[in-house]
Structure formats: structure tokens, C-alpha cells
Amino acid sequence: MRQAITETAEGSSRTIGFVIWRTRQILADGDHAVESPSERTLYRLFGRLATGTHATGSARTRRSVHAQPSGPFGELPAAAPGELVQIDSTPLDVLVRLDDGVAEKVELTAMIDIATRSITAAVLRPTTKAADASALLARSVTPEIMRPGWPEALRMSRSVLPHRRLLSLDERLENGAARPVIVPETIVCDHGKVFISNNFRASCRYLGINLQPAHKATPTDKGTIERTLGSIATLFAQFVAGYTGSTTDRRGRKLEDGPLWSLPELQNLLDEWVITIWQNRPHGGLRNPDAPARMFSPNEKYATLLESCGYVPVPLSGKDYIELLPARWQAINSYGIRIKHRTYDGPELNPLRRQHSGVTEKKGLWEIHHDPYDISRIWVRDRRGDRWITVFWKHLRRVGVPFRELAWDRAMEQVPGGTEEAIADAAAALLKRAHAGPGQEDRPAKRSRRDRRVTAHTYATTDRPIPDPPAVETADDEIEEAEGELAKVIPLGLFDPLANPWRRP
Template identity: 85%
Template structure:
């Protein structure tokens, strides 16, 4: 046996079914014994069996011996068959021993005509902004698209095959599910995406408004939902300010800016544990900058440099833009219908609306099918 055994690369074997790969490894053991006299797992210092010793027998003799051994073991094989496998192994490595029938991969959509696949993909794409419909409608629309094509007649597969094709093409699209979820998925950027990094407080902040899933008793005695508007700092993940209003107006958004840049004074009845002096914030150093922090609550005071908002009329209003210009803040509207541009505040407000609101009297749930009965007749909080 020579000490320069060269085992061909095996990386591509992972592309084939496990059963085919196992069979190829079984053949590799025998072929290596024919080539070098020893199987791949032979112990160090082991000697070849006499009939496979390269010093005593030629390659052709070793191939005949291996064919006889396998045939006696119940695997009918000729010397020429061993030779062919040995040559494929030397040329292609372990992949050369894979059964050729295993290498034939079925197309992604079976034997379905590509025109049918393309038509169904178009039908599914049309549901992005439409109302939700059933699979039956998607199949009907697919047939209609094919009928309108000027190409030659396309043979349609069976209805069961069309249903299976829909399951493959519509995976993850919610084509027949929630229209709201479908629009959200369609608005996501294609390919890998992430957020703009922020390394300092105020460098990048996000603002948004959302209905709070809680009924509130207003001053006139009527129970109504209210809106929560909040601003979050990306670097520290701090909610610097938030307001609750029956309907958010431009003045409320401007007030949010004022709250973010000014300390919040302690109120009567608040625990001393809420004082900034009792928090992890560097109170003594901050006190030398602003004396108002002496009696301030433990809420971060952050001056925004850039604020990302959506195109809601509150945030694109003249009032809010003027407030940002006065404070030297760069206002950056997000792309339309792209909530991923301000994903942090979207997730923050969504968490408040679900995780917090469920503990508050008058919780309505996010949709009508989650809402209880006669909530407006129960005990509700006032807006303050």
C-alpha cells in the first residue's frame, strides 16, 4: 500500500438523498480497498488482505477479486462493473458512486406547465391589495389569465394538482388569509434588511401614534377609545415622552417634543423611588447642567437630532415641522406604506396595546372578535 492515498472531494454528496449518499459511501469502502488494498477505516499499520495487496496483484486482478467477493455476498457484480465504479470514483470522487437515478431531481413544480405556474403567481400577486378570497377564486383567476394569453393552448392539470401548486406558490403570502397581514408582508423590503444604527442618545428617534385598545370615560361621560402617541430613542430604547388624547392633533405632537427635551417634575403622591436622584442616571453631573433636574422624575431627557415619522397628517403638519425646525431637529418621513422604516416604535406601541392594555379596565382587544360585551357600562378610567 502506498502512503500517498488521495481521497477525492465529497462536498457535493450533500445535494443527494441520504439513502443514495449512504449507498455511495458503502461503495467507496470497497473501491478504496481495490485501489489501495485497505478500506478507509482500516487501523494504522493494518496489512491488506492477500487478494487485494497491490504488491502481489494487478489492478485488474483486484477488481476481479472484489467482483467475486460481492457476488458471493449476494450483490451480483461483474469485474467490468467494479472497473466502471473505480474510474468514476477516481474522476468525480464520492459523487461518482451515486446511483444515477437518484441524481435526477424532479422540477420544483413537478410536471405542471410553466405557463400555469406563471399564471397562478400572477393571480396570487393580484391579491396583495385586494380583499381576501378563497383558493377556488385563485384557481378561477389562473384559468382566466391563461385564457387571455395569446400563446398556444395550455393543458391544465387536475384540480388536486392545482391545489397542491397553490400551497407551494402561496406559502407565506397569506393570499387567502388576513388582508392586513398580507399588506404588511407585501410592504416588507425584499432581501436582507436592517435598521440604521444609532450610537448616541438622540442621534435617531422614532415617533408614531396608534389607537389604544382601552375604553376611557371622557369628561362628557361617554366611553371612547383614545390614541397613544409616543417617541422612542433608538440608541437607548428609552420612551422619552408619550401622550394620550381622544384624537391626536399637531399640537400634541409638538408637546411631545417639549416633554422629551425638558425634565418632568415629581408629582404629589409619587414614590421617592421615582426620583431621578434615585435612578442609575448620573444625577449629580446632570444637575450641574440644569438645576431643574433637582426635583425631576427618573425619565431621560434627550434632545433629538433626527426623528423618523410616517406620513400621518399630525407629523407632516406645518405645526410639527415648525417645532422641529425651531429645535434644530431633522425630520425624516418614512417611505409610504413601509412600517419597517420605523419598526422600533411600531413594535413598542404594539406591545403597549397588547401586553399592557390587557391589564387595564375597559380593554377592548385589537379587533371586534376579541372584544367583550357591554364594556362601556363598566367601571372605566378617566383620561387623566
């Protein structure tokens, strides 16, 4: 029966009758015949052996109990802010109203500092990308600036944080909110594809952060962030309009028809909640050893540890934000650079075409960074000139607005085998249909649910967490005045953005 109970750890939940049947099957397959006791005896035996295993209860709880270590629990101590940080991502139990009226859940990615229990950064996205995990690193080392509408009580100057002393070291804290700036030294993560991606690893290496993956299927290795995400659900999510509950049996009816927040509004509410409530709420894991009944808040603990650990600001420039973007290695051909049937080209690539990059480990390919939320441009690292070259999409004028790769992939599915121009037109038409008001002649009667989700996700991530770096300076654009008599000026007609440019008048 112990073997039968152990077999249910990773399986679906079943009844006691199934466990008893499985026990008899194991006895029948043995070498020696064993007489089975009565049904009532087996039920009593199951009650004793299955205590604490959740063998017939929730499958999620049963897997969590089975993954716990058999020995005593241990904890890696952290005596300084940023010495040990944990990161994780989970769906937030709140519906948001995306563009085009789509109501859908979003994913929450957050980091927590073990020494102070401070939430260093939290980002909401329809689907978490590697760029979002890298954006968390940038937000953690960057002060949170006061936003319009926030009360003055949220300023760092009015909190328990030593604002005057920190301001003398970091001028960025002049208008900062009461959230500590923590530079991670070691980050513990699970084996999610976002956190073990090459981009996130490269971002950690660039900022000098040690990445420590946890054991597979062992959430106890990062129990602090797991509990923190649960606390966000109980202390924040359930008070937000559109709360769905943790499971389907806890979900209400017709939530999609009720008032829902948009993604930027919910992100602003979450940031304000972290500063207002979480950072000032006494935490059970922050107790004074001399007075165990005294609990500190994350801000109070940070101010205490700052006296012995100090503070070193880490300002990020435009080049640093480019370094945090996803990277790939490709050749620069005569036509430029092609990524997923999109061609990027510019005059500054002329001396680099068909040339060796100088990186022998990558077989002479060039390092290219791209933003999955804006495919209008890419950045090429020129190691010879120690600079970044901004290269724009060749057909950017056909679309005119930035959009993410999800819309491009959907357009490729609708135009199989189509040219780059045809796919660009299909992507532009998809976005145009999304914002076409009622009564438009070109508005279709019905659109598929997938088209609506792709469009909503595209516009939900228009406000990207990573700002646009400064563009690389190009050649002199000044036009010298021609000598001699000026030619006759012929005025152009009015431009119609909806007209077909290839149709003759």
C-alpha cells in the same frame, strides 16, 4: 398563479377557490391556449406558491409581508441619545370615560430613542392634532417632574441615572422622575397628516431637529416604534380596565358599562408605567457586544452612553411654547383678525392694522399662532418689536370657558349662516347642556350622539399639554384718583349668570 397571489396583496382576503378561478381567467386571457391541470393539482400548487404570503389569511398581515423589502434587513446605527428618534401614532385598545359618560377609544402618540430604546414622551388624546405632536417635542426635552401619589422609588435620584452629575448641569432635575431627558437630532416619521403638517415641520426647525419622512406604505422604515406601540398594547393596555383587544373578534361584551378610567387618569397611569416598568425593563435590542447574554435597560443604556456623549439642557420659555403652536398667515384688518368666523381684536393691534408685516415671502401677511384646544386667544408675532402680542376673542365673555375648535365647528353646523354672536351662543349652550345636572329646566330630553362626543372631546382636552405662555404686558391699568368731590355711588344689582341680558326688567 403567482400573478393571482400577488394581486391579493392589497385586496380583501379571499379563499383558495377564488385564487384558482383567477388563475384560470389569466390563462384564458393569454395568447396561447393552456390546458388547466386538475383541481387537486392546483390546490397543491397553491400550497407551494402561497407559503409565507398570507394570501387567504389576515389582510393586515398580508399587506405588511408584501411591504417588506426583498433584500436583507438593514438598520441605521445610533450611538448617542437623540441621534435617531422615531415617532408614530395609533389607537390605544382601551376605552376611556370621557365627560358626559361617553366611552371611546383614544389615540396614543409616542416617540422612542433608537440608541437607548427610551420612550421619550407619550401623549393620549381623543384625536391627535399637530399641536400634540409638537407637545411631544416639548415633553421630550423637558424633565418629567414627580407627581403626587407616585412612590419615592421613581425619583431620578434613586435610579441608575447619574442624578448628581446631571443636577449640576440642569437644576430642573432636582425633583425629576427617573426618565431621561433626550433632545432629538433626527426624527423618522410616516406620512400621516399630523407629522408632515407645516406646524410640526416648523416646530422641528425651531428646535434644530432634522425631520426624515419614511417611504410611503413602508412600516419597516420605522420598525422600532411600530414594535414599541405593540409592546405597549401587550405590556400595559391589556392590564387596564376597558381593554378592547386588537380586533373586533377579540373584544368583550358590555365594556362601556364597566368601570373605565378618565383620560387624565389614564395619561397619569401611562406616564407612571413608562418610568416604572419600561425604563427599567431589560430590552433585547440593548445587548452588550462583549457579553451578548447581558441585556441593558433603557435607563442603564442611557447612563452608559452619557459618559461619552454628554448632556446639554434645553430649557423652554413661554415664547418657546408659542413657537410650537400651529401657525397661519393672515392680514390684520380694521376689525382685527378673523379665524373661522371668530374675530380677535385688541388695542395693541392699532399700530399694525392694514400694515405690511415686513415678510415679503408671505406677501406682507402676519404670522399668527393659535391653540386648537383653546380658541380664547391667539398670538401675533411683531417682528419689529421682537415680541408676541396676545389677542383675545372678541366674544370671549359670552362663553366664559375655553373650548376647542371641534365644539365651534359643531356649533357652526347647527347655526348655518349665523352671525358670530349666534355661533358663540350655540357653542356655549352646547357646553352648558353637557354639564347640566339632572332636574335642570333647560336640560333637553335627548341629545345626539355626535353632540355628546363633541362635548366629551372638548372637556377631555381642557388640560392642554402646552401651558399658557405669559401674557404680553399691556398699558398701565392704574386708575388715577379724580380731583375734586366724588360723585354719588350707585350700587349695582346682583348678577344672574343665567338671566337674559337683553330682557328689560
